[in-house]
Amino acid sequence: MKSLILVLLAMVVFTRCNTTTQTINTISPDGRIQVEVVESKGKVGYLVKFNNKIKIDTSFLGFDLQGQPSLSDNLSISGIEKSSFSETWEMPWGEQRVVENNYKQLVVKVQEKQALQRKFDIIFKVYNDGLGFRYAFPNQAGLDEVIIEEELTEFNLTGDHQVWWIPGDWDIYEHLYNNTSFSKIDALSKRNHPNLAQTFIPENAVNTPVTMKTKDGTYLSFHEADLTDYAGMTLLVDNKNLKMKSGLVDGPEGYAVKTKTPFITPWRTIQITDNAGDLIESNLIVNLNDPAEVEEIPWFKPMKYVGIWWEMHMGKSSWDVAAGKHGATTQNAKRHIDFAAANNIGGVLVEGWNTGWERWIGFPDREGVFDFVTPYPDYNLEEVVAYAKEKGVEIIMHHETSAAPRTYDQQLDTAYQLMKSLGIHSVKTGYVGPIIPEGVRHHGQWMVNHYNNVIDQGLKYEVAINAHEPIKATGRRRTYPNEIAREGLRGQEFNAWASDGGNPPSHLPTVAFTRMLAGPIDFTPGIFDIKFEEYKPNNQVNTTLAQQLALYVVIYSPIQMAADLIENYDKQPAFQFIRDVAVDWEQSKVIDGEVGDFVIIARQERDSENWFIGGITGDNSREVDLNFDFLKPDMEYDAIVYKDGQKAHWNDNPLGIEIETIKIKNIDSLKIKMVQGGGFAISLLANQ
Numbered sequence: 001m002k003s004l005i006l007v008l009l010a011m012v013v014f015t016r017c018n019t020t021t022q023t024i025n026t027i028s029p030d031g032r033i034q035v036e037v038v039e040s041k042g043k044v045g046y047l048v049k050f051n052n053k054i055k056i057d058t059s060f061l062g063f064d065l066q067g068q069p070s071l072s073d074n075l076s077i078s079g080i081e082k083s084s085f086s087e088t089w090e091m092p093w094g095e096q097r098v099v100e101n102n103y104k105q106l107v108v109k110v111q112e113k114q115a116l117q118r119k120f121d122i123i124f125k126v127y128n129d130g131l132g133f134r135y136a137f138p139n140q141a142g143l144d145e146v147i148i149e150e151e152l153t154e155f156n157l158t159g160d161h162q163v164w165w166i167p168g169d170w171d172i173y174e175h176l177y178n179n180t181s182f183s184k185i186d187a188l189s190k191r192n193h194p195n196l197a198q199t200f201i202p203e204n205a206v207n208t209p210v211t212m213k214t215k216d217g218t219y220l221s222f223h224e225a226d227l228t229d230y231a232g233m234t235l236l237v238d239n240k241n242l243k244m245k246s247g248l249v250d251g252p253e254g255y256a257v258k259t260k261t262p263f264i265t266p267w268r269t270i271q272i273t274d275n276a277g278d279l280i281e282s283n284l285i286v287n288l289n290d291p292a293e294v295e296e297i298p299w300f301k302p303m304k305y306v307g308i309w310w311e312m313h314m315g316k317s318s319w320d321v322a323a324g325k326h327g328a329t330t331q332n333a334k335r336h337i338d339f340a341a342a343n344n345i346g347g348v349l350v351e352g353w354n355t356g357w358e359r360w361i362g363f364p365d366r367e368g369v370f371d372f373v374t375p376y377p378d379y380n381l382e383e384v385v386a387y388a389k390e391k392g393v394e395i396i397m398h399h400e401t402s403a404a405p406r407t408y409d410q411q412l413d414t415a416y417q418l419m420k421s422l423g424i425h426s427v428k429t430g431y432v433g434p435i436i437p438e439g440v441r442h443h444g445q446w447m448v449n450h451y452n453n454v455i456d457q458g459l460k461y462e463v464a465i466n467a468h469e470p471i472k473a474t475g476r477r478r479t480y481p482n483e484i485a486r487e488g489l490r491g492q493e494f495n496a497w498a499s500d501g502g503n504p505p506s507h508l509p510t511v512a513f514t515r516m517l518a519g520p521i522d523f524t525p526g527i528f529d530i531k532f533e534e535y536k537p538n539n540q541v542n543t544t545l546a547q548q549l550a551l552y553v554v555i556y557s558p559i560q561m562a563a564d565l566i567e568n569y570d571k572q573p574a575f576q577f578i579r580d581v582a583v584d585w586e587q588s589k590v591i592d593g594e595v596g597d598f599v600i601i602a603r604q605e606r607d608s609e610n611w612f613i614g615g616i617t618g619d620n621s622r623e624v625d626l627n628f629d630f631l632k633p634d635m636e637y638d639a640i641v642y643k644d645g646q647k648a649h650w651n652d653n654p655l656g657i658e659i660e661t662i663k664i665k666n667i668d669s670l671k672i673k674m675v676q677g678g679g680f681a682i683s684l685l686a687n688q
């Protein structure tokens, strides 16, 4: 049951006093986070304390608008409104069913003292797990169409924190994480994406979420929520002064955002916790988004899936027909459907089914090439869909746009109509390469609107979207529950072909505390043939097999791929975990973890008493003492433990795995060793 308490505490209209400095306080419901809004010498800013210590020092706010004086000086606070809010809401699918949404709100009314007398509000919401603030520009004389050249939001740090960051690339988030002190961030030297020519990093900036640890053990993560009709925000790094400032992604015209009053910006968010695991349990980003437009989307159910996918990345088959080893054939699709039906897997993704793959990556004239309704002659779409239905399996549609979004826009209606007529309810989209036309960036306002428009169309045609090369997740899944998952990181595919050795063991223990704070990840776990000697002897996955299993629990997504060639699951006892593991959760608990190092998460299956636990470690092996006190007392579970063998190692012996079946109760505990690059997975199946 949802309950909603809205208490309007005060509406204070300021009579301007003669002093130049004034401060307004707002405190989180638990009293630990305190935001002070300051007006000082014509500037308006904020400061954040956590447990009475300053964590964000006075940071000023404002905008540079085209053709107008900077909107950052000569400002005064003309009024404030304070209120508090408390509700619970239910995720239609997610890491947990019930979400608490409790915050204190402060609306600060700001007006220019002279000249144009432009005005805007800054809305702060202060939660127990962090805060968000956004700007709201009302309708006003002299400010109709607005061109934002830069947003001047500062984040002034209080020390040279340890930071886990990727460069502030305007086109792609597929970078390895760096772990340095703030003063050593050097984004321009870390341009490590293999398709560098296609991406753009203008200056020393980082992309969000960016996570930090202070010397006194506070964790901070900076991101944004509800990115709608605006440009994506990078954070410009001032190494010397330990400051960050918003750096919006520009469009081809040389500015970031074109809009009209009234408008609101996305929320600028800071998660603040005193242990790393609480960052993962934080709901700040989804809570800052509006409630769902449609409460339920019964046509989408979380699922596991297999696909005609890894075989192309392995070079075993091809996306296009002309290469002579086409993967997406009717027969191959049926083989995957049979496998899914036999193994408790709900979906089959088929890539390379439609015409256009002869001219995608690297071809400058890609506009108008892909056709999203016409299959290759050796793929009978209707027959495949009918066969899948018969077997109780869903086909997942695939639309690679090759970053020609206009071609996709033109076909959206017909393509989604086709899906609706076939009863296909999810699509994986892709935006590989530089956007056509030149100068439009993946993370700029035009593309933000494109990605969001695809979500809207999906809602209309009952299609859920899993975008690759996407815009970052900003919690909009609360409002649009068909925004199911996305890539937006270096996924498993890099292990198939990256020339830099693939994702190192520290990658995923970092991702869990950075990228994953934004939202669900289509990482595509479950590679069993870790070294793939047959297809790509120079590449490999840099984890143990046990870690690949753990990822189904650790890296959250409502769709989880069993990514390997299905023949590699033949006669593999470890595959039982993938058969059993749930994809939709009643609750999730981070048992332990440290950014970049290791993480252990337990999740309870929805509508069930079953639990699943995953643990992964990076460069260091470790022994953990697992406590089961989160289980219901007096219940007994049949547990299957999948753990690294004593001599396992991500490189020397990745397949070393031990599987044992034991009984577990909530008073029990278990010592488990994770080797370097290793992990463990446990299914706890309740004895009812």
Ligand code: NOJ
Binding pocket: 309, 351, 400, 430, 432, 468, 469, 487, 493
């Ligand atoms: C890049 C995506 O990340 C990958 O999963 C997909 O197979 C290719 N594009 C082709 O669409």
Ligand code: CA
Binding pocket: 174, 468, 469, 487, 491, 493
């Ligand atoms: Ca990709």
